Amino acid sequence: MKHAPKQFVVIVDDDQAMRDSISDYLNRAGYHVRCYQSGSEMLSEVDNLNIGAIVCDLKMPGMNGMEILKALKSQDNTSPFILITAYGDIPTAVKVIHMGAFDFIEKPFVPKVLRETIDLALEHHQFKADDFNKKNHSNTPVPLNQLLIGQSTVMTKFRQEVINCASALHNLLLIGEEGVEKALVARAIHQHSSLRKLPFIHVNCNSVSESLFSKTLLGPEGAFEKAGDGVIFLDKLDSMPFECRIQLLSLLEKNVFQYAYRPKINVKTPKIICSVSMTPQENKTNTIIGKICHRVGKIHLKVPSLRERPDDIIELFNKNITQAANEYQISIPPLSAEDVVTVSSYHWPKNQKQLKQIAERFVLLNRTKHVTINHLLDVSPEDMIDMTNSSNKTLRTLTQDFEKQLITQAMIECSGNITQVCSLLKIPRRTLNEKLLKHNLTRTKFL
Numbered sequence: 001m002k003h004a005p006k007q008f009v010v011i012v013d014d015d016q017a018m019r020d021s022i023s024d025y026l027n028r029a030g031y032h033v034r035c036y037q038s039g040s041e042m043l044s045e046v047d048n049l050n051i052g053a054i055v056c057d058l059k060m061p062g063m064n065g066m067e068i069l070k071a072l073k074s075q076d077n078t079s080p081f082i083l084i085t086a087y088g089d090i091p092t093a094v095k096v097i098h099m100g101a102f103d104f105i106e107k108p109f110v111p112k113v114l115r116e117t118i119d120l121a122l123e124h125h126q127f128k129a130d131d132f133n134k135k136n137h138s139n140t141p142v143p144l145n146q147l148l149i150g151q152s153t154v155m156t157k158f159r160q161e162v163i164n165c166a167s168a169l170h171n172l173l174l175i176g177e178e179g180v181e182k183a184l185v186a187r188a189i190h191q192h193s194s195l196r197k198l199p200f201i202h203v204n205c206n207s208v209s210e211s212l213f214s215k216t217l218l219g220p221e222g223a224f225e226k227a228g229d230g231v232i233f234l235d236k237l238d239s240m241p242f243e244c245r246i247q248l249l250s251l252l253e254k255n256v257f258q259y260a261y262r263p264k265i266n267v268k269t270p271k272i273i274c275s276v277s278m279t280p281q282e283n284k285t286n287t288i289i290g291k292i293c294h295r296v297g298k299i300h301l302k303v304p305s306l307r308e309r310p311d312d313i314i315e316l317f318n319k320n321i322t323q324a325a326n327e328y329q330i331s332i333p334p335l336s337a338e339d340v341v342t343v344s345s346y347h348w349p350k351n352q353k354q355l356k357q358i359a360e361r362f363v364l365l366n367r368t369k370h371v372t373i374n375h376l377l378d379v380s381p382e383d384m385i386d387m388t389n390s391s392n393k394t395l396r397t398l399t400q401d402f403e404k405q406l407i408t409q410a411m412i413e414c415s416g417n418i419t420q421v422c423s424l425l426k427i428p429r430r431t432l433n434e435k436l437l438k439h440n441l442t443r444t445k446f447l
Contacts, residue, residue, distance in 0.1 A: 007050050007051065007052030007122070008032045008033065008034045008049055008050065008051055008052060009026055009032065009033050009034075009052055009053050009054075009055065009118060010034050010036065010042060010049070010053070010054045010055065011023055011026075011033060011034070011035045012035075012036045012037075012039055012042050012054065012055070012056040012057065012060075012065075012068065013035075013037070013055075013056070013057040013060070013084070014037050014038060014057065014060040014061060015057070016037070018057070019035045022055065022111075022114070023035050025111045025115075026115070026118075031118070034049065038060065038061075038062050039062065039063035039064075039065075039068035039071070040062060040063055042054075043068070043072075046072070046075070046077060047075075051077075051079040052079070052080075052121075052122050052125065053079060053080045053082060053102070053118050053121045053122055053125070054072070054080070054081050055082045055084065055114070055118070056069075056081065056083060056084065057083075057084045057085075058083055058084065058092065058096070059085075059086075065083050065084075065085075065096060066095070066096050066099070069081050069083075069096060069099055069100065069101055070099065073099065073100060074206075075207060076204050076206065078125070079125070080102035080121035080122070080124065080125050081096075081100070081102055082102055082103055082104070082117055082118065082121060083101050083103070083104040083105070084104070084105055085104050085105070085106060086106070086107050094375075094376075097361050097365075098357070098358075098361070098376070100357060102117075102124070103117050103120075103364060105117060120328065123328075124327055124328060141191040141192050141196060142188075142191065144159050144162065144188060144192060145159065147184065147187075147191075148162065148184070148185065148188060149312065149316055149319055150309055150311075150312030150315060151312065151315065151440055152309045152310075152311040152312045154304050154308050154309040154312075155304070155309050155312055158303070158304055161301055162185065162188055162189055162301070163192060165299065165301055166188075166189045166190075166191075166193040167192075169190075169193040169194070169195060169231075169271055170271065170298070170299055171271055171272045171273070171295075171296045171297075171298065171299070172189070172271075172272075172273045172274070172296070172297075172299050172300065172301060173273075173274050173275075173276065173296050173297030173299070173300035173301070174186060174274065174276070174300070174301055174303060175277070175278070175300055175301070175302045175303065176275070176277065176302060176303030176304075176305070177305045178277060178350055178353070179350040179353030179354055180303045180304070180305055180306075180351045180352060180353075181352045181353070182235065182275040182303050183202065183233065183235055183275070185301070185303055186200075186202075186231075186233045186235070186273045186275065187200060187202075187233075189273065190230075190231045190233075190273075193231075195229070195230055195231055195271065198227075198228065198229055198231070199226055199227050199230035199231070200227075200230060200231045200233065201223045201226050201227045201230065201231070201232050201233065201270075202233045202235060203216060203217070203223050203233065203235065204235050204236060205234055205237050205239055205240035205244075206235075206236045206239040206240070208240055208241070209241060209244070210241065210243045210244055213244050213247055213248075217248070217251060218251075224251075224255055224270065228270065229269065229270060230271070231270060231271045231272075231273060232270045232271070232272055232273070233273045233274075233275070234248075234272065234273070234274045234275070235275050236275060236276075236277075237274045237275060237289060237292065237293070238276045238277060238278055238289050240289075242288075245288035245289060245292070248292065249288055249291055249292055252272065252292065252295065252296075253295075255269065255270075256269055256270065256272055257295050272296055274292065274293065274296050274297070276289070306351045306352065306355065307347060307348070310344070313343060313344055313348070313355070314340065314343060314401040314404065314405055315404075316352065316355060317343050317359055318405055318408050318409075320355060320356045320359035320360065321333070321335075321359045321360075321362060324359055324360040324362075324363040328363065328364065330363065330367055332363070332409060332412060332413075333362060333363060333366035334409060335373070335402075335405050335409075336372070337402050338373075338374065339372055339373040339374075340401050340402040340405055341402075342372075342373045342374045342377065343373055344401050346377060358373065358376050358377060361376050400439075403435065404439040404441070407421075407425070407432070407435055407436065407439065407441060410424050410425050411443070411446040412446055414446075415446060416443045416444070416446035418432065418433075418443065
Protein backbone atom coordinates (compact mmCIF):
# COMPACT_ATOMS: atom_id res chain seq x y z
CA MET A 1 0.00 0.00 0.00
CA LYS A 2 1.35 3.40 -1.02
CA HIS A 3 1.55 6.08 1.62
CA ALA A 4 1.01 9.72 0.71
CA PRO A 5 4.29 11.68 0.94
CA LYS A 6 4.52 13.61 4.18
CA GLN A 7 3.83 17.31 4.05
CA PHE A 8 6.21 19.82 5.60
CA VAL A 9 5.46 23.03 7.41
CA VAL A 10 8.27 25.29 6.24
CA ILE A 11 9.67 27.98 8.56
CA VAL A 12 11.60 30.89 7.01
CA ASP A 13 13.21 33.22 9.57
CA ASP A 14 16.69 34.69 9.89
CA ASP A 15 16.43 34.59 13.69
CA GLN A 16 17.75 31.19 14.79
CA ALA A 17 16.16 31.42 18.23
CA MET A 18 12.75 32.03 16.61
CA ARG A 19 13.27 29.17 14.14
CA ASP A 20 14.25 26.78 16.90
CA SER A 21 11.36 27.84 19.11
CA ILE A 22 8.68 27.44 16.41
CA SER A 23 10.24 24.23 15.09
CA ASP A 24 10.41 22.65 18.55
CA TYR A 25 6.78 23.51 19.29
CA LEU A 26 5.48 22.23 15.94
CA ASN A 27 7.58 19.05 16.08
CA ARG A 28 6.15 18.23 19.51
CA ALA A 29 2.66 18.90 18.07
CA GLY A 30 3.27 16.23 15.42
CA TYR A 31 4.12 18.33 12.36
CA HIS A 32 6.97 17.64 9.95
CA VAL A 33 9.03 20.83 9.93
CA ARG A 34 11.76 22.17 7.65
CA CYS A 35 13.58 25.40 8.59
CA TYR A 36 15.43 27.94 6.43
CA GLN A 37 17.31 31.06 7.42
CA SER A 38 16.63 32.87 4.14
CA GLY A 39 14.11 33.02 1.34
CA SER A 40 16.68 32.21 -1.35
CA GLU A 41 17.70 29.05 0.50
CA MET A 42 14.08 27.91 0.74
CA LEU A 43 13.24 28.77 -2.88
CA SER A 44 16.18 26.69 -4.12
CA GLU A 45 14.57 23.58 -2.61
CA VAL A 46 10.87 24.36 -2.92
CA ASP A 47 10.32 22.15 -5.99
CA ASN A 48 11.66 19.10 -4.14
CA LEU A 49 9.43 19.49 -1.08
CA ASN A 50 5.82 18.49 -0.50
CA ILE A 51 4.87 21.70 1.29
CA GLY A 52 1.73 21.93 3.38
CA ALA A 53 2.18 25.53 4.57
CA ILE A 54 4.89 28.21 4.75
CA VAL A 55 5.44 30.36 7.84
CA CYS A 56 7.66 33.34 7.00
CA ASP A 57 8.97 36.41 8.82
CA LEU A 58 8.31 39.72 7.09
CA LYS A 59 11.56 41.56 7.78
CA MET A 60 14.74 39.69 6.92
CA PRO A 61 18.04 40.59 5.25
CA GLY A 62 18.11 39.75 1.56
CA MET A 63 14.62 38.75 0.47
CA ASN A 64 11.81 39.92 2.75
CA GLY A 65 8.53 38.11 3.20
CA MET A 66 6.77 40.07 0.45
CA GLU A 67 9.51 39.27 -2.08
CA ILE A 68 9.43 35.59 -1.14
CA LEU A 69 5.67 35.45 -1.71
CA LYS A 70 6.08 37.16 -5.11
CA ALA A 71 8.69 34.56 -6.09
CA LEU A 72 6.40 31.71 -5.02
CA LYS A 73 3.46 33.16 -6.97
CA SER A 74 5.61 33.52 -10.08
CA GLN A 75 6.31 29.78 -9.82
CA ASP A 76 2.58 29.06 -9.36
CA ASN A 77 3.24 27.64 -5.91
CA THR A 78 -0.16 27.51 -4.16
CA SER A 79 1.05 26.51 -0.68
CA PRO A 80 -0.69 28.68 1.96
CA PHE A 81 1.65 31.47 3.10
CA ILE A 82 1.45 32.72 6.71
CA LEU A 83 3.31 35.91 7.55
CA ILE A 84 4.85 36.76 10.94
CA THR A 85 4.91 40.51 11.48
CA ALA A 86 5.42 43.14 14.16
CA TYR A 87 2.47 45.35 15.11
CA GLY A 88 3.92 48.38 13.30
CA ASP A 89 4.06 46.46 10.03
CA ILE A 90 0.33 45.76 9.79
CA PRO A 91 -0.19 47.97 6.67
CA THR A 92 2.53 46.00 4.91
CA ALA A 93 1.01 42.74 6.12
CA VAL A 94 -2.34 43.75 4.63
CA LYS A 95 -0.59 44.36 1.28
CA VAL A 96 0.84 40.84 1.46
CA ILE A 97 -2.67 39.53 2.11
CA HIS A 98 -3.76 41.32 -1.08
CA MET A 99 -0.99 39.47 -2.91
CA GLY A 100 -2.46 36.14 -1.86
CA ALA A 101 -0.98 35.33 1.56
CA PHE A 102 -3.26 33.13 3.68
CA ASP A 103 -3.02 35.16 6.90
CA PHE A 104 -0.64 37.09 9.13
CA ILE A 105 0.21 36.78 12.83
CA GLU A 106 1.41 39.67 14.96
CA LYS A 107 4.44 39.38 17.25
CA PRO A 108 4.55 38.45 20.02
CA PHE A 109 2.13 35.57 19.43
CA VAL A 110 0.89 32.62 21.46
CA PRO A 111 2.13 29.33 19.87
CA LYS A 112 -1.42 27.98 19.97
CA VAL A 113 -2.55 30.80 17.64
CA LEU A 114 0.13 29.85 15.12
CA ARG A 115 -0.85 26.20 15.34
CA GLU A 116 -4.55 26.99 14.80
CA THR A 117 -3.70 29.20 11.80
CA ILE A 118 -1.54 26.45 10.28
CA ASP A 119 -4.31 23.87 10.83
CA LEU A 120 -6.83 26.17 9.13
CA ALA A 121 -4.43 26.75 6.23
CA LEU A 122 -3.78 23.01 5.80
CA GLU A 123 -7.51 22.20 5.92
CA HIS A 124 -8.28 24.90 3.37
CA HIS A 125 -5.47 23.78 1.05
CA GLN A 126 -6.62 20.16 1.24
CA PHE A 127 -10.24 21.15 0.64
CA LYS A 128 -9.24 22.98 -2.54
CA ALA A 129 -7.13 20.04 -3.70
CA ASP A 130 -9.95 17.57 -3.04
CA ASP A 131 -12.45 19.85 -4.79
CA PHE A 132 -10.14 20.16 -7.80
CA ASN A 133 -9.63 16.39 -8.00
CA LYS A 134 -13.35 15.77 -7.66
CA LYS A 135 -14.12 18.13 -10.56
CA ASN A 136 -11.16 16.89 -12.57
CA HIS A 137 -12.12 13.22 -12.42
CA SER A 138 -15.88 13.54 -12.81
CA ASN A 139 -17.39 12.41 -16.12
CA THR A 140 -20.65 14.19 -15.35
CA PRO A 141 -20.40 17.82 -16.51
CA VAL A 142 -21.31 20.50 -14.00
CA PRO A 143 -24.16 22.63 -15.41
CA LEU A 144 -22.62 25.51 -17.32
CA ASN A 145 -24.53 28.20 -15.41
CA GLN A 146 -22.92 26.87 -12.21
CA LEU A 147 -19.43 27.01 -13.69
CA LEU A 148 -19.71 30.30 -15.58
CA ILE A 149 -21.86 32.39 -13.27
CA GLY A 150 -23.85 35.47 -14.27
CA GLN A 151 -27.30 36.47 -15.50
CA SER A 152 -26.18 39.43 -17.64
CA THR A 153 -26.82 39.50 -21.38
CA VAL A 154 -23.05 39.34 -21.96
CA MET A 155 -22.68 36.19 -19.88
CA THR A 156 -25.77 34.49 -21.31
CA LYS A 157 -24.39 35.02 -24.82
CA PHE A 158 -20.93 33.84 -23.75
CA ARG A 159 -22.26 30.57 -22.31
CA GLN A 160 -23.91 29.86 -25.66
CA GLU A 161 -20.59 30.50 -27.40
CA VAL A 162 -18.93 28.02 -25.01
CA ILE A 163 -21.57 25.39 -25.86
CA ASN A 164 -20.99 26.01 -29.57
CA CYS A 165 -17.23 25.51 -29.13
CA ALA A 166 -17.75 22.37 -27.03
CA SER A 167 -20.25 20.76 -29.39
CA ALA A 168 -17.67 20.61 -32.18
CA LEU A 169 -14.38 20.89 -30.31
CA HIS A 170 -11.44 21.86 -32.51
CA ASN A 171 -8.16 23.56 -31.72
CA LEU A 172 -9.16 26.79 -30.02
CA LEU A 173 -7.68 30.11 -28.92
CA LEU A 174 -9.00 31.75 -25.73
CA ILE A 175 -8.37 35.49 -25.45
CA GLY A 176 -8.90 37.55 -22.32
CA GLU A 177 -7.47 39.88 -19.71
CA GLU A 178 -5.57 38.70 -16.65
CA GLY A 179 -7.80 37.03 -14.08
CA VAL A 180 -10.86 36.27 -16.25
CA GLU A 181 -10.51 32.54 -15.44
CA LYS A 182 -9.62 31.33 -18.92
CA ALA A 183 -8.59 28.01 -17.33
CA LEU A 184 -12.13 27.59 -15.98
CA VAL A 185 -13.54 28.29 -19.44
CA ALA A 186 -11.18 25.75 -21.04
CA ARG A 187 -12.21 23.13 -18.51
CA ALA A 188 -15.90 23.93 -19.07
CA ILE A 189 -15.47 23.46 -22.82
CA HIS A 190 -13.77 20.10 -22.23
CA GLN A 191 -16.44 18.95 -19.74
CA HIS A 192 -19.26 19.75 -22.16
CA SER A 193 -17.59 18.23 -25.22
CA SER A 194 -17.58 14.67 -26.56
CA LEU A 195 -14.01 14.36 -25.19
CA ARG A 196 -15.01 14.80 -21.53
CA LYS A 197 -14.13 11.17 -20.68
CA LEU A 198 -10.64 11.70 -22.11
CA PRO A 199 -7.82 13.49 -20.25
CA PHE A 200 -7.60 17.26 -19.86
CA ILE A 201 -3.96 18.27 -19.33
CA HIS A 202 -3.32 21.80 -18.06
CA VAL A 203 0.15 23.20 -18.91
CA ASN A 204 1.06 26.55 -17.35
CA CYS A 205 3.40 28.00 -19.97
CA ASN A 206 4.69 30.59 -17.51
CA SER A 207 6.45 27.85 -15.55
CA VAL A 208 7.93 26.00 -18.55
CA SER A 209 11.66 26.71 -18.76
CA GLU A 210 14.09 25.48 -21.41
CA SER A 211 15.39 22.81 -19.03
CA LEU A 212 11.83 21.64 -18.19
CA PHE A 213 10.39 21.76 -21.73
CA SER A 214 10.97 18.10 -22.61
CA LYS A 215 9.88 16.86 -19.19
CA THR A 216 6.68 18.93 -19.28
CA LEU A 217 5.57 18.19 -22.83
CA LEU A 218 7.41 15.08 -24.04
CA GLY A 219 8.26 11.61 -22.76
CA PRO A 220 6.12 9.17 -20.75
CA GLU A 221 5.16 11.82 -18.18
CA GLY A 222 4.76 14.67 -20.66
CA ALA A 223 1.53 16.39 -21.63
CA PHE A 224 1.24 14.78 -25.07
CA GLU A 225 1.60 11.23 -23.76
CA LYS A 226 -0.85 11.86 -20.91
CA ALA A 227 -3.41 13.58 -23.14
CA GLY A 228 -3.59 10.99 -25.90
CA ASP A 229 -6.69 11.91 -27.91
CA GLY A 230 -7.87 14.26 -25.17
CA VAL A 231 -7.18 17.96 -24.65
CA ILE A 232 -3.99 19.89 -23.87
CA PHE A 233 -4.58 23.36 -22.46
CA LEU A 234 -1.57 25.64 -23.05
CA ASP A 235 -2.37 28.34 -20.50
CA LYS A 236 -0.70 31.80 -20.68
CA LEU A 237 0.97 30.93 -23.96
CA ASP A 238 2.27 34.47 -24.44
CA SER A 239 4.18 34.23 -21.14
CA MET A 240 6.23 31.23 -22.30
CA PRO A 241 9.98 31.98 -22.30
CA PHE A 242 11.21 32.91 -25.76
CA GLU A 243 13.67 30.01 -26.02
CA CYS A 244 10.78 27.52 -25.63
CA ARG A 245 8.51 29.00 -28.29
CA ILE A 246 10.38 27.65 -31.32
CA GLN A 247 10.45 24.18 -29.74
CA LEU A 248 6.71 24.37 -29.06
CA LEU A 249 5.85 25.45 -32.62
CA SER A 250 7.92 22.58 -34.02
CA LEU A 251 6.28 20.14 -31.60
CA LEU A 252 2.77 21.28 -32.55
CA GLU A 253 3.56 21.11 -36.29
CA LYS A 254 4.80 17.54 -35.86
CA ASN A 255 2.15 16.22 -33.45
CA VAL A 256 -1.01 18.23 -34.13
CA PHE A 257 -1.23 20.60 -37.07
CA GLN A 258 -0.20 18.21 -39.83
CA TYR A 259 -3.00 15.79 -38.91
CA ALA A 260 -5.74 18.44 -38.98
CA TYR A 261 -5.91 18.00 -42.75
CA ARG A 262 -5.27 14.24 -42.75
CA PRO A 263 -8.04 12.89 -40.45
CA LYS A 264 -7.85 9.34 -41.81
CA ILE A 265 -4.40 8.78 -40.31
CA ASN A 266 -4.94 6.78 -37.13
CA VAL A 267 -2.65 8.47 -34.60
CA LYS A 268 -3.30 9.95 -31.18
CA THR A 269 -3.73 13.66 -31.75
CA PRO A 270 -4.89 15.85 -28.86
CA LYS A 271 -6.99 18.95 -29.35
CA ILE A 272 -5.12 22.11 -28.37
CA ILE A 273 -6.67 24.98 -26.41
CA CYS A 274 -4.38 27.99 -25.93
CA SER A 275 -4.97 31.05 -23.78
CA VAL A 276 -3.40 34.45 -24.43
CA SER A 277 -3.97 37.99 -23.21
CA MET A 278 -3.41 39.62 -26.62
CA THR A 279 -5.71 39.46 -29.64
CA PRO A 280 -4.57 37.75 -32.87
CA GLN A 281 -4.09 41.22 -34.38
CA GLU A 282 -1.71 42.19 -31.55
CA ASN A 283 0.15 38.87 -31.85
CA LYS A 284 1.80 39.62 -35.19
CA THR A 285 1.88 36.57 -37.44
CA ASN A 286 5.60 37.00 -38.08
CA THR A 287 6.37 36.22 -34.43
CA ILE A 288 6.58 32.67 -33.05
CA ILE A 289 3.60 33.21 -30.72
CA GLY A 290 1.73 34.83 -33.60
CA LYS A 291 2.33 31.77 -35.79
CA ILE A 292 1.11 29.42 -33.05
CA CYS A 293 -1.98 31.56 -32.46
CA HIS A 294 -2.64 31.74 -36.20
CA ARG A 295 -2.48 27.94 -36.55
CA VAL A 296 -4.49 27.21 -33.39
CA GLY A 297 -6.86 30.14 -33.63
CA LYS A 298 -8.99 29.33 -36.66
CA ILE A 299 -11.63 29.49 -33.95
CA HIS A 300 -11.09 31.95 -31.12
CA LEU A 301 -13.22 32.89 -28.15
CA LYS A 302 -12.96 36.12 -26.17
CA VAL A 303 -13.61 35.77 -22.43
CA PRO A 304 -15.38 38.92 -21.14
CA SER A 305 -13.87 41.04 -18.37
CA LEU A 306 -15.85 42.12 -15.30
CA ARG A 307 -16.05 45.65 -16.71
CA GLU A 308 -18.05 44.19 -19.61
CA ARG A 309 -20.52 42.49 -17.26
CA PRO A 310 -20.99 44.79 -14.21
CA ASP A 311 -24.45 43.33 -13.46
CA ASP A 312 -22.78 40.01 -12.52
CA ILE A 313 -20.30 41.42 -9.99
CA ILE A 314 -22.45 41.19 -6.86
CA GLU A 315 -23.61 37.66 -7.73
CA LEU A 316 -19.98 36.57 -8.24
CA PHE A 317 -18.85 38.25 -5.03
CA ASN A 318 -21.66 36.63 -3.05
CA LYS A 319 -20.77 33.23 -4.50
CA ASN A 320 -17.13 33.68 -3.50
CA ILE A 321 -17.76 34.82 0.08
CA THR A 322 -20.24 31.95 0.53
CA GLN A 323 -17.73 29.46 -0.85
CA ALA A 324 -14.92 30.85 1.32
CA ALA A 325 -17.10 30.74 4.46
CA ASN A 326 -18.03 27.10 3.71
CA GLU A 327 -14.40 26.14 3.10
CA TYR A 328 -13.23 27.70 6.37
CA GLN A 329 -16.39 26.61 8.21
CA ILE A 330 -17.09 30.09 9.53
CA SER A 331 -20.13 32.37 9.28
CA ILE A 332 -20.63 34.70 6.33
CA PRO A 333 -19.83 38.30 7.33
CA PRO A 334 -22.57 40.75 6.30
CA LEU A 335 -21.91 43.33 3.60
CA SER A 336 -22.85 46.89 4.46
CA ALA A 337 -24.46 49.24 1.96
CA GLU A 338 -21.05 50.91 1.55
CA ASP A 339 -19.46 47.51 0.83
CA VAL A 340 -22.02 46.76 -1.88
CA VAL A 341 -21.47 50.14 -3.55
CA THR A 342 -17.68 49.61 -3.46
CA VAL A 343 -17.89 46.08 -4.89
CA SER A 344 -20.31 47.17 -7.62
CA SER A 345 -18.50 50.33 -8.69
CA TYR A 346 -14.86 49.21 -8.42
CA HIS A 347 -13.29 48.53 -11.83
CA TRP A 348 -11.60 45.19 -10.85
CA PRO A 349 -8.44 45.41 -13.03
CA LYS A 350 -7.54 41.78 -12.33
CA ASN A 351 -11.10 40.54 -12.75
CA GLN A 352 -12.40 37.36 -11.08
CA LYS A 353 -9.00 36.43 -9.68
CA GLN A 354 -8.87 39.68 -7.70
CA LEU A 355 -12.54 39.50 -6.73
CA LYS A 356 -12.06 35.99 -5.36
CA GLN A 357 -9.00 37.04 -3.32
CA ILE A 358 -10.82 40.02 -1.82
CA ALA A 359 -13.88 37.90 -0.99
CA GLU A 360 -11.70 35.33 0.78
CA ARG A 361 -9.78 38.04 2.70
CA PHE A 362 -13.10 39.66 3.68
CA VAL A 363 -14.36 36.40 5.16
CA LEU A 364 -11.13 35.59 6.99
CA LEU A 365 -10.33 39.01 8.41
CA ASN A 366 -13.89 39.62 9.63
CA ARG A 367 -13.63 36.65 11.98
CA THR A 368 -12.19 38.83 14.73
CA LYS A 369 -12.47 42.43 13.49
CA HIS A 370 -14.59 44.63 11.25
CA VAL A 371 -12.91 45.14 7.88
CA THR A 372 -14.62 46.92 4.99
CA ILE A 373 -14.23 46.14 1.30
CA ASN A 374 -12.95 49.67 0.83
CA HIS A 375 -10.14 48.94 3.31
CA LEU A 376 -9.19 45.68 1.60
CA LEU A 377 -9.07 47.31 -1.83
CA ASP A 378 -7.47 50.53 -0.59
CA VAL A 379 -9.67 52.23 -3.19
CA SER A 380 -8.80 55.62 -4.61
CA PRO A 381 -11.29 57.72 -6.63
CA GLU A 382 -9.66 56.85 -9.96
CA ASP A 383 -10.22 53.14 -9.23
CA MET A 384 -13.97 53.58 -9.17
CA ILE A 385 -16.17 53.26 -12.25
CA ASP A 386 -17.36 56.61 -13.61
CA MET A 387 -20.95 56.66 -12.40
CA THR A 388 -21.81 59.54 -14.79
CA ASN A 389 -21.51 57.10 -17.67
CA SER A 390 -25.05 56.00 -18.52
CA SER A 391 -23.82 52.49 -19.29
CA ASN A 392 -22.72 51.99 -15.67
CA LYS A 393 -24.77 51.27 -12.59
CA THR A 394 -27.26 53.78 -11.25
CA LEU A 395 -28.41 54.31 -7.66
CA ARG A 396 -31.42 52.12 -8.42
CA THR A 397 -29.32 49.15 -9.62
CA LEU A 398 -26.89 49.54 -6.71
CA THR A 399 -29.84 49.51 -4.30
CA GLN A 400 -31.20 46.39 -6.01
CA ASP A 401 -27.77 44.76 -5.66
CA PHE A 402 -27.78 45.48 -1.92
CA GLU A 403 -31.33 44.13 -1.57
CA LYS A 404 -30.40 40.94 -3.42
CA GLN A 405 -27.30 40.53 -1.24
CA LEU A 406 -29.32 40.88 2.00
CA ILE A 407 -31.95 38.38 0.85
CA THR A 408 -29.29 35.91 -0.31
CA GLN A 409 -27.46 36.06 3.01
CA ALA A 410 -30.73 35.62 4.91
CA MET A 411 -31.63 32.59 2.76
CA ILE A 412 -28.20 31.08 3.45
CA GLU A 413 -28.44 31.70 7.20
CA CYS A 414 -31.94 30.18 7.35
CA SER A 415 -31.19 27.31 4.93
CA GLY A 416 -34.05 28.40 2.70
CA ASN A 417 -36.69 28.40 5.46
CA ILE A 418 -39.10 31.09 4.17
CA THR A 419 -40.77 31.70 7.53
CA GLN A 420 -37.42 32.30 9.24
CA VAL A 421 -36.24 34.56 6.41
CA CYS A 422 -39.41 36.66 6.67
CA SER A 423 -38.86 36.99 10.42
CA LEU A 424 -35.17 37.89 10.00
CA LEU A 425 -35.84 40.54 7.33
CA LYS A 426 -39.12 41.66 8.91
CA ILE A 427 -41.08 41.49 5.65
CA PRO A 428 -44.34 39.67 4.69
CA ARG A 429 -44.12 36.33 2.88
CA ARG A 430 -45.76 37.76 -0.23
CA THR A 431 -43.18 40.55 -0.44
CA LEU A 432 -40.34 38.05 -0.04
CA ASN A 433 -41.75 35.83 -2.78
CA GLU A 434 -41.97 38.81 -5.14
CA LYS A 435 -38.39 39.81 -4.41
CA LEU A 436 -37.10 36.24 -4.83
CA LEU A 437 -38.75 36.18 -8.25
CA LYS A 438 -37.37 39.63 -9.15
CA HIS A 439 -33.79 38.67 -8.24
CA ASN A 440 -34.00 35.20 -9.82
CA LEU A 441 -33.40 33.49 -6.45
CA THR A 442 -34.89 30.03 -5.97
CA ARG A 443 -35.43 28.48 -2.55
CA THR A 444 -34.00 25.11 -3.64
CA LYS A 445 -30.53 26.65 -3.99
CA PHE A 446 -30.35 27.19 -0.22
CA LEU A 447 -31.80 23.94 1.14
